Amino acid sequence: MKSFNYSIIFALALMIALVASCRKKETEETPEPLPEALTPYTLNCPPYFPQLIIPADNQLSVEGVELGRKLYYDTILSNNGRACANCHTQQYAFSNPVPNSMSHVNLAWNNKFLWNGLVEGKLEDIMAFEVNVFFNTDVTKLNNSSTYPTLFKKIFNSTSITTQQVAYALAQFIRTQSSTNSKFDKYLRYETTLSPNEMNGFILYNTEKGDCFHCHSLGLFNDNAYHNNGNDSVFVGVNRGHYEVTGNANDMGKFKTPTLRNVELTAPYMHDGRFATLEDVIEHYNSGVKQSPTLDPIFSKPNHLFGLQLTSQEKSDLVAFLKTLTDSTFINNPALSHP
């Protein structure tokens, strides 16, 4: 009975708080018109997502998205036989356990990228980094290929392929990697109900008791910000996080809050993959948070002073709730698979 009441309160509060935040306002500037040969692509944006902004000079087209998809799966971009999809694999929500790569889930709504936030801005900016810096893509291979010049010309209307165009096409495809059909989404749309354990997990997650929602906020399940979530008390190497980018002592040990959508599929966890299971992660928040000067203030609240003190039932309920964020439509979507 108690959780039933909660469920109604939560669903209503959520809808009121979140409805209408995702306007279909595409850009601040006037979008550049698509060439007539191209078909406009409309991205679905749930009402409980933030506003979607698409740069004026990279409007989505069916053909542009398709080109980006082809590139994402093509080893031609790298100089060592790898494609983006080798490390960003659909069955793992476009992450991969071996290099512990980050998932590609709703990145269209993100403005901070990589664990330490090395790149901030638009998807076009992180794609330019991936192409120019990470892959050091050799565009002569693309220019000499039998298929790419025609495809690029149709979309970008220029005679030779540039790394900027590659980045733009990839950004178009990655914008379509949107996950909006998990069990939790269906619950928000009144299409299904949560089990008593999942509902209890949701309540823990979304109240001061578990306190997850402040950083992994409902909707995207991240907050486009950096936090120190108590993984370490001494910081060396990659564990320094955003400090590596800014050199500012206040950023020591802070990382981009990862989305928890499809988190069941994205093990191992944290920037260095230190936790193998979701149970390990919950135990970290329950009893393993380490003190340091930059530790997020949330963990200094009275309910955190001696750990969260969750019962084993509560811990497993939290995990059950996290698993409602798995979206099988997304990982089986043929439009996102190898072309």
Ligand code: HEC
């Ligand atoms: C060798 C494996 C590998 C390949 C190939 C690879 N990535 Fe990644 N990717 C990673 C890893 C690992 C991370 C996390 C790096 C970090 O922040 O420490 C990452 C992070 C990212 C992110 C940041 C996501 C976020 O939430 O901030 C994006 C975007 C991305 N990769 C796109 C691409 C694209 C596009 C390609 C192809 C051009 C590509 N990656 C190829 C391993 C790879």
Ligand code: HEC
């Ligand atoms: C103060 C902000 C904050 C709070 C509160 C918080 N998290 Fe996190 N969470 C983060 C950050 C930042 C990371 C990434 C840290 C890293 O990689 O070192 C993270 C990582 C995770 C991961 C790993 C995801 C992945 O892809 O590797 C999971 C799972 C997770 N948190 C779940 C939770 C749960 C469940 C709660 C509540 C019990 C919670 N978080 C509370 C900020 C927070």
